[in-house]
Amino acid sequence: MPAILMPSCIEHGIKPPTTPQPPPRRPDLSTFFSALSQVDTSGSRQPQNANSIPLPTDVSAAYRLLANAFDMMRGGGSSASNLPHDELMESLISSLMENAEHPPAEVQGVPDEFISELERVPKGKLTEDMSCPICGNPFLDDKFPLVVRLPCHKDHLFDLECIEPWLKLQPTCPLDRKTIWKKKEAPKKENLEDGEEEFDDMYA
Numbered sequence: 572m573p574a575i576l577m578p579s580c581i582e583h584g585i586k587p588p589t590t591p592q593p594p595p596r597r598p599d600l601s602t603f604f605s606a607l608s609q610v611d612t613s614g615s616r617q618p619q620n621a622n623s624i625p626l627p628t629d630v631s632a633a634y635r636l637l638a639n640a641f642d643m644m645r646g647g648g649s650s651a652s653n654l655p656h657d658e659l660m661e662s663l664i665s666s667l668m669e670n671a672e673h674p675p676a677e678v679q680g681v682p683d684e685f686i687s688e689l690e691r692v693p694k695g696k697l698t699e700d701m702s703c704p705i706c707g708n709p710f711l712d713d714k715f716p717l718v719v720r721l722p723c724h725k726d727h728l729f730d731l732e733c734i735e736p737w738l739k740l741q742p743t744c745p746l747d748r749k750t751i752w753k754k755k756e757a758p759k760k761e762n763l764e765d766g767e768e769e770f771d772d773m774y775a
Contacts, residue, residue: 638667
């Protein structure tokens with residue numbers, strides 16, 4: 572029966588009924604985090620050899636994997652996808668690919684401790700018109716949304732699952748590109764006076 576009705580709709584210029592498209596699913600980032608573990612020297616992931624630096628090919632791979640994941644998140648760059656977050660995503664992907672082509676000596680992302688201390692936004696404070704700037708999904712589409720606020724602006728809210736991989740590579744807010752974390756250089760031991768506090772590399 573559907574095979575008979577469908578041509579009839581087309582003949583009469585009637586568009587067949589469409590079902591609402593589900594929100595884009597976030598891609599599996601396990602490969603990205605596996606690559607990240609090879610190059611991330613922030614926080615508790617300091618390499619055993621303090622003088623070792625990540626290989627440029629490994630650094631490049633981490634940036635490229637996240638760029639590919641973000642591209643999948645926005646629909647593979649399809650021109651038919653004209654979602655509000657497309658412009659931001661294109662900018663983020665371009666930045667990631669630039670770093671993949673010219674990898675830095677070290678990844679400048681934030682440590683896990685910084686991410687764990689980001690302000691969580693309770694579900695009761697979220698409204699139906701609020702969505703993640705990265706994946707574009709309304710926060711309340713998740714039964715148990717895990718939304719964080721970046722310290723640069725009260726309205727810069729993100730799904731933790733989306734913002735974490737970006738922050739592990741770039742210590743900046745995707746929206747205004749403000750640096751939200753800086754790694755302080757540890758003072759030389761001979762310059763420390765008695766009673767001086769130990770070095771703390773957390774900054775926001």
